Amino acid sequence: MAVSTTQAALEFVGLLEAQYWIAFIAILVLSALKAVTVAGWYMHMREEPRAITYLALAGLLGVVALTAGAGYSVL
Amino acid sequence: MTEDVHTNGGTDSHETGSQDDGGHLPPKSSVKRWLVTTNHKDVGILYMITSLFFLVFGGILAFMIRMQLWQSGPFILTDLGYNQIVTAHGLLMVFWFLSPFAFGLANYLVPLQIGADDLAFPRLNAVSYWLYLFSGVLLGISFFQGSSLPTGWTLYAPLNLPAFIPPVAELGSMSGILALALFIASVTIGSVNFITTMYRMRAEGLRMRDIPLFSISILLTVWMMLFAFAALLAALMLLSFDHVFAGEVGTGYFGSEEGGSLLWTHLFWFFGHPEVYIVFFPALGVMAEVVQTFSGRRLVGRKWFIIAMALVAIQSFIVWMHHMFLTAINLPIKTVIMVTTIGISLPFDLMVFALIYTMIKGQVRWKTPFLFVLGAIVLFIIGGITGVFLGAIVLDYSFRGTYWVVAHFHYTMASGAVALVGGIYYWYPKITGKMYNEFLGKVHFVAAFVGFNLLYFPMFVVWDTPRRWFHYSGTVAPEIPFTNITLFETGFTIWHQMATVGAFLFGFSFLIMFYNLFVSLYSDRVVDESPWAYTGSAEWAVSSPPPEGNFPGTPSFATGKLSFLDRAETDGGTETAATDGGVAHAAQSHEQHADHTSWWPLGMSLTALILGLGISGLEASYFVWPFLFAIPAFVAFIGIFGARSDGYTHLHGAFVGAAVPLLALFALVFHLHHGIPGGLAEANQYFWISLIGITSGLGTLVAMGYESFHVPTPTMSEQWPFEGVSNTKLGMWVFIGSDIILFGAFIGSYIFMRIRANWTQWWDIAHNNGLTHHPVWPGLLNTYLLLASSFTVVLALAYAKRGSRRGTVTALSVTFVGATLFLLNKGIEWVDLYIHQGWQFDSGPAASTFYLTTGLHAAHVVVGMLIMLFLVARAYTGAYWSDGEDAQTIEYFGLYWHFVDIVWLFLFPLFYIL
Incomplete structure (x- = not known):
């Protein structure tokens, strides 16, 4: 929750206006941190066989391929 | 030794013995058998026969196409008729014949080839089949709604939008789209089932690399299916909204000036190119098996053949833009894709040479x-x-x-x-x-x-x-x-x-x-x-046709050759879990513990057909109402089925009682919007069909949840690389893998359109389109709520493991309250944005992407809440925390809920901050 508040605070203090892409990266890294925490602890990914992590990463890789490919194609 | 597990959300209530025939199959001559069976061989035969029917259906359409082309000018078909028939021919052959036929063979053969008694989730396997059949029926019905889809099987935008579809074809087009969505539901369930089975239920000593080539081809196929079809489902969901809300407050995805038609081609071909291999891989597996058998030798370069197939499966996801060389994508990406496309032909060369060389050597x-x-x-x-x-x-x-x-x-x-x-x-x-x-x-x-x-x-x-x-x-x-x-x-x-x-x-x-x-x-x-x-494969070691239980003993490859071990020593050495208060003796075959029949897969799938038909003509202003009115019915169903299954408690009475004020609340809101009885009188027949479909659908889901259905899981099986993960947990993770793609495709569409529009100007554009104020705090508050609700699910699991009913029920209830507050907050936010500010679905790409992406997430929250109600009722009557049922059920639900939480962690910055 503190991390989420920090994300909102980054906008509130005007970092997005001043340094958009730095704030962009910071905010998404914080989201990734939260996601890894939820997956690792709440979803017990740390305790499961590594193959479970690879399964989720395979899905994520598919999303990245689609988004990056499609996004780049119109740059 | 076997462990009795409860699959498919089924419960272990021995007292009720709800199978009308004791869970055993009627004879093959009985029609009832084919309606209730969950046996993989029966389901395989049903798949094959049904797909051959669709082959004939698609083939007759092909004859009509070829007749039309007999001469250069107009002939037997009208222009619109030709468009419909070309479209349906393509869809039927690709979706309803080729893959399902292969999956008929796979259903029949994969468990036999890997030494399993059945698939991991037999009841879900039957659901897959019936959804497949009824999805095809819905496509057939579309011809009787004026006109079927006339877009070509690729459904290219903007020709797939109402503005470009003749009015006579609007209903049928929507049915076609929904038929595809139903088909994808079938495919996804099937993929989860096969992946779980093949990783967790191989006979002892059967390594992944030693699985017969047909089964390996199926494994790679289902992986591709799992990810590729989720992208198509996302595209179809977006397209459905473009259709349903067309003319009133249409969402602006595929008609958008921000690359709408290009977005469709990206989503479609991200699915569509792997689909080529999804269709072809099982055939490749057949080729390998048949060439080996009739050349009389093992496939030359077998290991490389498998590696080549795996490479193609992976590469298939990075070649999709070769279908888009004539679109506005830039030259550098075209060049990259040309390289990956030419590259994908190389593993195929290897496979073809391996087949040819095997023939030469044999x-x-x-x-x-x-x-x-x-x-x-x-x-x-x-x-x-x-x-x-x-x-x-x-x-x-x-x-x-x-x-x-x-x-x-x-x-x-x-x-x-x-x-x-x-x-x-x-x-x-x-x-x-x-x-x-x-x-x-x-x-x-x-x-x-x-x-x-x-x-x-x-x-x-x-x-x-x-x-x-x-x-x-x-x-x-x-x-x-x-x-x-x-x-x-x-x-x-x-x-x-x-x-x-x-x-x-x-x-x-x-x-x-x-x-x-x-x-x-x-x-x-x-x-x-x-x-x-x-x-060389195990199906040839048993009688033809194989016996009901597949093998005369427990299959084992531990010695390097297939042998059948005494089941009493391998499976039934000790009694299984609780059995009607008695003890199951060692001599009892595991078969006697397994259930093979259920009416609910057929029933549930039929309701899905009814719902699909209903939605095809549902007016935008009535769109949410069938779903809302079905919720009180769902609550009442839990009370009724729960009382029948677990014995009446006050909670069951409370559930039935709660349905009344809930219905009254929704009726009141409906009255304020449309008026009662005027609004109901004005609703078209599709409203009522939808209402029947969703209400009975939720009823069948509850009934399935309460049905006693046992599937023995062999403990003497190879489970690499998922040792220690139960079948149901692995199934849930595999489903989440597919859901990652679904959400990813929604988020990817948002990112694509935002890049296309100019990333940093996005909100300025939204302000120009009517948005006056889009505060961060509703999103932040919802993040707090979801994170907290994830924590309470963890608490529920902990309490269940400790054997605390009060703790389990309370923690689940608090989670439910958290989710309710989440939706309430979202509702207030949407009312402000949509009504007060006038920032509606059609107010530009920022509005469409915001409402639909966060809306998909909210739909996941609602599904989670419905499951929670079921879990609360079950936990109250003794499940999960006492010796009856395993606390793991809460963990499986938790996986889903935490995943929904994780998705929000990305939606929050993307839609509220950045």
Whole structure:
């Protein structure tokens, strides 16, 4: 929750206006941190066989391929 | 030893014994058997027969296409009629025939080949089948709603939008789209089932690499299906909203100026290119098995063959833009994709050479299955080489949209069908216990092979016929590509007429097959375990057809060879879990503990058909109401079914009682919007059909949840690389893998449109489109709520493990309250944005992407809440925390809920901060 508040605070203090892409990266890294925490602890990914992590990463890789490919194609 | 597990959300309530026939199958002569069966071999046969029906359906449409093209001008079909038939032909052949036929074989054979008694989730397997059947029925119904989809099987935007579809085709188009969505539900459930089975239920000693090649091809296919179809589902969901809300407050995805039509092609082909291999891989598996058997030797380079297949499966997700060389994508990405596309042909070369070299090294026996497979290899080589042309950007500029493409993909995909026909002949003796007529089989092959080439090869000659045109020019003579040299003076017509003759020959050759297979069923050509001289996989080690339990003992490959161990020593050495208060003796076969029948897969799938039909004509202003009115019914169903299953408690009474004020609340809101009874009187029939569909659908889901259904899980099985993960947990993770793609495609669409529009100007554009104020705090508050609710699910699991009913029920209830607050907060936010600020679905891409992406997430929250209600009722009556049922059920639900939480962690910054 503190991390989420920090994300909102980054906008509130005007970092997005001043340094958009730095704030962009910071905010998404914080989201990734939260996601890894939820997956690792709440979803017990740390305790499961590594193959479970690879399964989720395979899905994520598919999303990245689609988004990056499609996004780049119109740059 | 076996462990009794509860699958598919089923519960372990021995007292009720809800199977009307004790969970055992009626005889095969009984119609009831085929309606209630969950046995993998029965489901496999149902898949095969149904897919052959769709083959005939799609084939008749193909005849109509070829008849229309007999001459250059108008002929038997209207323009719209031709468009419908071309579309339905493509959809039926690709979706409803090719893959399902392969999955009929897979259903029948994979458990046999890997030494499993059944699939991991037999009831879900039946759900897959019935959803598949009814999705096809819905596509068929679309023809009776004025007109079916007239868009071509690729449903290219903007032609897939209401503005570009004739009004007469709007209802049928929506049904077509929903039929595809139902089909994807079937495919996703099937993929989860096969992946879980193949990783967790292999016989002892059977390593992944040693699985027979057909099963390996299926494993790779289901992985591709899992990810690829989720992207198509996302595209179809977005398209549905573009349709449903068209004309009123239409969402603006595929009609958007921010690359809407390009977005469709990205989403479609991200699915569509893997789909080519999804269709072809099972055929490749058949080729490998048949070539081995009829060459009398193991496949040359088997390991490399498998590696090549795996490479293709992975590469298939990075070549999709070669279908888009003629769109506005930039040249650098085209170049990259050209390289990956040419690159994907290399592993295929290896596979083809491995097959050919195996034949050369072996002693070929020219039986019917081999002839079909050899024919398929020849056809596939032609299809593959002509496809490489299309992978080259410059050549594609000329060939795209012509009959070159039509000929190429038929040589590729229909060659897969030819190989699958080889598979029919190959495994027919195993499935029926009878041998087909070899002479008729060979006659079929000759007719099919000649017909196939007569049908498709002329299309290469008149390659510059425009694809999908209902009238072609008869006066233009075909030329050698890129030259002005005229080949023939006869024009296009004669070649199309040859193709039409070929189509009829090819089509009628299947009548020989149907006759042969039918008559052979009643012949005296009885076969024993294997009619073939050289076979290597486990299905040939058991009788034909295989016994109900598949194997005479527990299959094991521990010694390097297949052997059958005494079940009493391997499975039933000790009693299983609670059995009617008694003890299951060692001598009791595990079969006696397994359930094989359920009416609910059929019932649930039928309600899905009704719902799909209802939504096809549901008006935008009535869209949410059937779903809202069904929620009180769902709550009441839990009370009623729960009382019947677990014994009446006050909570069940409270559930039934709560349904009344809930219904009154929704009725009041409906009255404020539409008025009662006026609003109900004005609702069209599709509103009522939807209401019946969703209400009965939720009822069947609750009934399925309360049904006692036992599936023994062999503990003596190879489970690498998922040791220690139960089947249900792995199934949930695999489903989440698919859901990652679904959400990813929604988020990817948002990112694509935002990049296209100008990333940093996005919110300025939104402000120009009516948005006045989009505060961060509702999103932040919802993040708090979801994170907190994830924590309470963890608490519920902890309490369940400690055996605390109060703790379990309270923690689940608090989670439910958290989710309710989340939705309430979202509702307030949406009312402000939508009504007060007037920032509506059609207020530009920022609005459409915001409402639909966060809306999809909210729908997941609602589904989670409905499951929570069920869990609370179950926990209250003793499940999860006492000895009755495992606390793991809460963990499985938690996986889903935490995943929904994780998705929000990304939606929050993307839609509220950045």
